[in-house]
Amino acid sequence: MRWQLLALAAGVAGLGISIYLTAVHYAGVPLACPATGTINCEAVLSSRYAVITGTNVPTSAAGIVWFGVSALLWTRPFGRFQLAWSALGLVTALFLVYVEIVQLGAICLWCTAAHILVLVIFLIAVTTASGVRVRS
Amino acid sequence: MSRPAAKRPPASRPMRKPVSSTPPWLAPVAVVAAVALLVAAFLLYRWYTTPLPLPPLNVDATQQIITSITGLPASELDAVGTGSANNLIKRVTGAALTGPNGHPEVFYVGAEYCPYCAAERWPMIIALSRFGAFSGLKTTSSSSSDIYPNTPTFTFYGATYASQYVDFVSVETLDRNQNPLQSPTSAQQALLNQYDAAGSIPFVDFGNRYAFSGAMYLPDVLSAMSWKAVADSLAQPASPQAKAILGSANLITAAVCKLTADQPATVCSSSTIQSIEKTLG
Numbered sequence: 001m002r003w004q005l006l007a008l009a010a011g012v013a014g015l016g017i018s019i020y021l022t023a024v025h026y027a028g029v030p031l032a033c034p035a036t037g038t039i040n041c042e043a044v045l046s047s048r049y050a051v052i053t054g055t056n057v058p059t060s061a062a063g064i065v066w067f068g069v070s071a072l073l074w075t076r077p078f079g080r081f082q083l084a085w086s087a088l089g090l091v092t093a094l095f096l097v098y099v100e101i102v103q104l105g106a107i108c109l110w111c112t113a114a115h116i117l118v119l120v121i122f123l124i125a126v127t128t129a130s131g132v133r134v135r136s
Numbered sequence: 137m138s139r140p141a142a143k144r145p146p147a148s149r150p151m152r153k154p155v156s157s158t159p160p161w162l163a164p165v166a167v168v169a170a171v172a173l174l175v176a177a178f179l180l181y182r183w184y185t186t187p188l189p190l191p192p193l194n195v196d197a198t199q200q201i202i203t204s205i206t207g208l209p210a211s212e213l214d215a216v217g218t219g220s221a222n223n224l225i226k227r228v229t230g231a232a233l234t235g236p237n238g239h240p241e242v243f244y245v246g247a248e249y250c251p252y253c254a255a256e257r258w259p260m261i262i263a264l265s266r267f268g269a270f271s272g273l274k275t276t277s278s279s280s281s282d283i284y285p286n287t288p289t290f291t292f293y294g295a296t297y298a299s300q301y302v303d304f305v306s307v308e309t310l311d312r313n314q315n316p317l318q319s320p321t322s323a324q325q326a327l328l329n330q331y332d333a334a335g336s337i338p339f340v341d342f343g344n345r346y347a348f349s350g351a352m353y354l355p356d357v358l359s360a361m362s363w364k365a366v367a368d369s370l371a372q373p374a375s376p377q378a379k380a381i382l383g384s385a386n387l388i389t390a391a392v393c394k395l396t397a398d399q400p401a402t403v404c405s406s407s408t409i410q411s412i413e414k415t416l417g
Contacts, residue, residue, distance in 0.1 A: 043283040047354070094174060101178040105186070106283040119171060123164045130160045 004074055007082075007124040011071030014117040017110055018063030021045070025058040033109050044108035049099045059096070063114055066092070070121055078128050086122040093118040187360040189277040189286040189312075197363075198275050198290075204367040205258070206265035212382070213262075214408040215373050219383020221259075221352040225391050227417045228331055230344035235303020240345075240395035242302055244292065245320060245328060246338040247310040249279035252351035253338040254289035255358060258366065259384035260340070261290060266389055266403045267396065268299020275363055279312050284355035288363050293317055301396040309337075342391045346416060352387060353380035386412060 024031050025045065033041030044050065051058055066089050073082045093115040100107050193201065235241030244260065246253030254277070261270060272295040278287040292306035307318045320328060332339040336349040357376050358366055369377035390412035393404035403409065 038281065038283075040283055090171075094171070097175060098178050101175070102182050102185075104283055105182060105285060119168075123167055126163045126167055127160065130158075130163045 003124045003128055004078065007074040007121050008071055010117045010120045010124075011067050011074060014067035014114050014121075015064060015071060017114045017117070018060045018067055021060035021110055021114075022058050022064060025050070025060065031110070038105065038107060039109060040106040041108040041110060043106040044100055044104055044111060047099075047104055049096070049103065062092075067114075067117075074121075078125075083125045083129050086118070086125040089118040090122040186280075187286050189280055190288060190362055192277075193275045193363060198273060201275070201363045201367045202261070202265075202270065202273055202290075205262055205370055208262070208370060208382070210403070210406065212371075212373050212378075213386055213389075214406050216378055216382040216386065217408050218386055218412065219379030219381075220376070221380060221383030221387055223387055223415065224348035224350055224352055225342075225346050225387060225416060226348060228341075228344060228347045230330065233327070233341060233344040235305060237303050239299065239301060239303045240343040241341075242304045242343070242392060242395075243324065243327060243341040244304070244306045244338060245324070245332075245340075246292070246306075246308055247314075248276050248291050248293065248308055248312040248317070249282060249310055249314050250337050251278040251282055251284035251287045251355040254278040254284075254287035255351040255353060255355040255380075256338045256340075256384070257289050257292070258358075258381045259352065259388055262381065262385040263388035263392060264297060264299070264302070264304055267301045267392055267400070268297055268304075270295055270297050272296055276312055278355070279314070284359065287355045287358050288361060288366060289358075301399055302392055340388075343395045345395060346391045352384040390416060 021031075031041045031045065033039075045058075049059065052062060066085075070082075070085055070089065073085055096111065097115055100111065192198075233241045233243065242264065246256070248254075261273065264270070273290045273292070274294065276289060276291045278284065278289060280286055291308055293308040293311075295306070297304040305324075307320050307324060309316070309318060309320075311317050327341055327344070328335070328339065331341055331344075331347045332349050334349070338351065339347070339349040341347045357380050361369070361377075366377055366381075369375040370381060372378055373382070386408055389403060390409050393399075393409055394413055394416060396404070398404035398413075404413075
């Protein structure tokens with residue numbers, strides 16, 4: 001139950017970050033983030049990877065969907081959907097980390113915070129799944 | 137007659153609770169270790185594939201590059217149009233900005249480490265060379281530790297510009313290692329405070345009539361290229377570099393033409409420049 005609440009909290013926090021990044025994208029206001037050197041939110045969020053390919057929809061909007069669904073799933077008893085959804089989120093987050101490090105050479109702090117929340121949710125899902133297998 | 141003996145249950149081992157052979161912490165630890173290894177692999181790959189900075193060209197080689205990029209035929213520039221450049225030029229209001237030689241002033245602020253400044257200097261040199269001539273330009277590369285590392289470019293630091301139509305004033309604040317180079321004067325700082333409050337670079341002010349900050353194209357189009365390779369690519373109108381750099385040059389040219397009342401006519405009367413001027417307002 002405690003882990004479930006933590007996963008829910010992580011989902012809500014991630015939702016907040018995604019909403020902030022999406023709002024900044026559309027409002028065109030500066031981000032509360034360094035903009036020089038390797039830690040450079042502006043460089044990441046103004047790159048071609050900041051929008052979903054073929055659209056003008058910011059990638060953070062996909063984060064809103066993912067974190068929103070995740071938070072909803074964790075209000076229900078644990079099952080395979082939480083594990084599958086969090087695995088999908090982790091794979092996507094790892095791809096975005098690859099883009100930041102390899103393609104752009106810049107790290108966005110807000111994006112990194114969201115990626116860490118995805119990892120936390122996945123770890124909770126894996127741990128909960130391991131516990132369910134032991135009990136059964 | 138005796139009763140049959142009660143059947144005894146068959147002998148069997150006592151029931152035991154199943155015990156997992158793997159500790160519950162193993163899976164999350166394995167996940168964290170795998171993620172850490174992946175991130176380390178990304179960093180290693182990035183380090184291995186990041187282009188090294190090219191040594192700056194000597195004076196003659198630099199001049200050859202400048203001659204090449206500023207000698208492109210007007211027909212090619214017209215054919216590219218705005219190319220893939222992003223028009224960042226905005227109308228601004230203020231008292232007309234006049235330069236040291238009494239002409240409308242184009243004021244630039246940037247820094248040698250800055251990759252976006254590195255990208256934008258190519259079209260600025262091409263555009264302004266249509267109205268005058270630079271001397272003393274030197275090659276350099278943007279910072280090795282910033283995004284778009286080692287983008288090949290030039291520096292305006294130590295260069296001069298002469299034109300009968302427009303004055304060009306530049307401030308390169310930091311070198312590629314972020315050591316101080318030049319500082320804006322108080323008047324220049326006042327312009328920055330007014331038109332570039334966020335402090336973004338590069339910043340270009342066209343006579344207090346138009347201004348933009350940032351690069352009109354992403355510097356990755358110049359990644360791992362030598363200055364000669366970039367110059368050669370500009371001779372191919374369909375190349376990504378030509379579309380980006382020449383497209384940006386046409387936008388800058390149009391803004392300067394607005395300052396010079398469309399002089400020289402050989403530059404400003406082209407249909408491409410005229411149509412861009414209409415979009416500037």
